[in-house]
Amino acid sequence: MPLLPGELRLRDGQPTTLGVLGGGQLGRMFAQAAQAMGFRVAVLDPDAASPAAQVADLHIRAGYDDAQGLAALALACDAVTTEFENVPAQALQVLAARVRVAPGAQAVAVCQHRAREKAQFVQGGVPCAPHLLIACEADLGDAAPHLFPAILKTATLGYDGKGQCGVPDAAALPDAWRALGGVPCLLEQRLRLACEFSVIVARDDHGHCVHLPVQQNLHRDGVLAVTRVPAPDVPPAAAEEAIAHTRRLAQALGYVGVLCVEWFALDDGRVLANEMAPRPHNSGHASLDACDVSQFELQVRTLAGLPLPQPRLHSPAVMLNLLGDLWFASGGAASEPARTPRTPDWAGLLALPGAHLHLYGKAEPRPGRKMGHLTVTAAEPEAALALARQAAARLGLPAA
Numbered sequence: 001m002p003l004l005p006g007e008l009r010l011r012d013g014q015p016t017t018l019g020v021l022g023g024g025q026l027g028r029m030f031a032q033a034a035q036a037m038g039f040r041v042a043v044l045d046p047d048a049a050s051p052a053a054q055v056a057d058l059h060i061r062a063g064y065d066d067a068q069g070l071a072a073l074a075l076a077c078d079a080v081t082t083e084f085e086n087v088p089a090q091a092l093q094v095l096a097a098r099v100r101v102a103p104g105a106q107a108v109a110v111c112q113h114r115a116r117e118k119a120q121f122v123q124g125g126v127p128c129a130p131h132l133l134i135a136c137e138a139d140l141g142d143a144a145p146h147l148f149p150a151i152l153k154t155a156t157l158g159y160d161g162k163g164q165c166g167v168p169d170a171a172a173l174p175d176a177w178r179a180l181g182g183v184p185c186l187l188e189q190r191l192r193l194a195c196e197f198s199v200i201v202a203r204d205d206h207g208h209c210v211h212l213p214v215q216q217n218l219h220r221d222g223v224l225a226v227t228r229v230p231a232p233d234v235p236p237a238a239a240e241e242a243i244a245h246t247r248r249l250a251q252a253l254g255y256v257g258v259l260c261v262e263w264f265a266l267d268d269g270r271v272l273a274n275e276m277a278p279r280p281h282n283s284g285h286a287s288l289d290a291c292d293v294s295q296f297e298l299q300v301r302t303l304a305g306l307p308l309p310q311p312r313l314h315s316p317a318v319m320l321n322l323l324g325d326l327w328f329a330s331g332g333a334a335s336e337p338a339r340t341p342r343t344p345d346w347a348g349l350l351a352l353p354g355a356h357l358h359l360y361g362k363a364e365p366r367p368g369r370k371m372g373h374l375t376v377t378a379a380e381p382e383a384a385l386a387l388a389r390q391a392a393a394r395l396g397l398p399a400a
């Protein structure tokens with residue numbers, strides 16, 4: 001039976017409530033999508049002022065491993081999801097004993113660990129970069145020459161390019177591994193990328209699966225900077241192949257919820273899977289303004305067991321991430337960055353047709369911190385790109 005918004009529970013007369021572990025911007029946009037449909041939303045997060053806590057109907061201020069907090073969340077909710085990839089799988093298991101949880105602990109555990117993730121790719125026949133798990137010092141000697149030049153990534157807790165470093169050759173590997181703390185790492189061949197893109201799917205309890213249009217992603221310093229939909233440089237055959245693999249991965253994981261797989265496109269037409277996120281993804285934010293069903297509404301629908309229509313892109317779009325650096329942008333290219341933060345010229349941005357501003361309610365801008373995003377929609381991809389370039393220029397960002 002689907003969970004319907006506005007329904008009152010027999011148990012306590014409360015309206016249907018959806019819960020989310022994690023209070024970041026992804027949780028905030030999930031909450032807003034759920035509330036727009038008439039659901040109540042509960043957020044569990046230790047931070048009183050987190051983006052999702054600000055908009056939640058109920059904020060349970062607790063850590064992800066706090067037994068009391070998890071019990072309170074289970075009691076308050078009809079179903080719980082996660083917006084935070086590194087939530088302890090144990091927390092999801094504890095919750096699952098009391099309340100519907102999607103995605104499940106096992107699928108999240110695979111996405112949390114780069115070696116498990118790669119093993120899932122290999123097992124499912126999904127192509128990925130040649131790699132080696134460096135679990136301990138003894139494994140350093142096993143790195144075959146064909147893996148170099150390589151990238152070394154911590155097996156867990158890496159994000160936005162953090163927890164990784166380049167390794168030119170085998171001789172440089174021991175120092176690189178120690179520099180990352182001597183923790184279990186994955187060594188990956190550095191690929192020559194033609195472009196990067198992502199595929200977001202949503203899968204329900206019955207195995208019905210839909211996908212968002214393929215998104216092309218540009219990273220700067222390891223952080224997503226620009227997403228374009230439709231993806232201008234991804235050949236249709238490559239996109240189809242990546243979509244088919246992503247759907248199969250979701251099926252193999254018995255996945256219920258929104259799953260994102262990041263893909264590398266190579267010059268020779270091959271596509272290789274990079275990593276998975278067991279939740280909506282930064283590269284899917286344009287779906288809020290460019291698709292008739294956003295990735296957050298898909299998350300709500302899968303969690304509540306509601307129908308999943310195939311999303312339709314109604315407007316070509318370009319999404320620009322708004323990092324805290326913008327608040328410190330200097331007046332001219334040559335001058336020093338400002339020391340005290342200044343609010344960027346939002347009014348100037350919003351004067352552009354098709355500009356949609358999303359700010360996450362974070363009080364303190366810091367360099368590299370994701371403060372919001374801007375999606376520019378237009379009738380044609382070229383027009384969206386031209387407008388995004390104007391927006392980038394007004395913000396002092398590099399050209400989209």
Ligand code: ADP
Nearest residue numbers: 129158159160161162188189190191219222275
């Ligand atoms: P994160 O969890 O920080 O997003 P990723 O594994 O996605 O970590 O790496 C971040 C970025 O680094 C990728 O989006 C890509 O630009 C680059 N990168 C990662 N792995 C490789 C690789 N094997 N070859 C070339 N570039 C890579």
Ligand code: MG
Nearest residue numbers: 160262274275
């Ligand atoms: Mg990534």
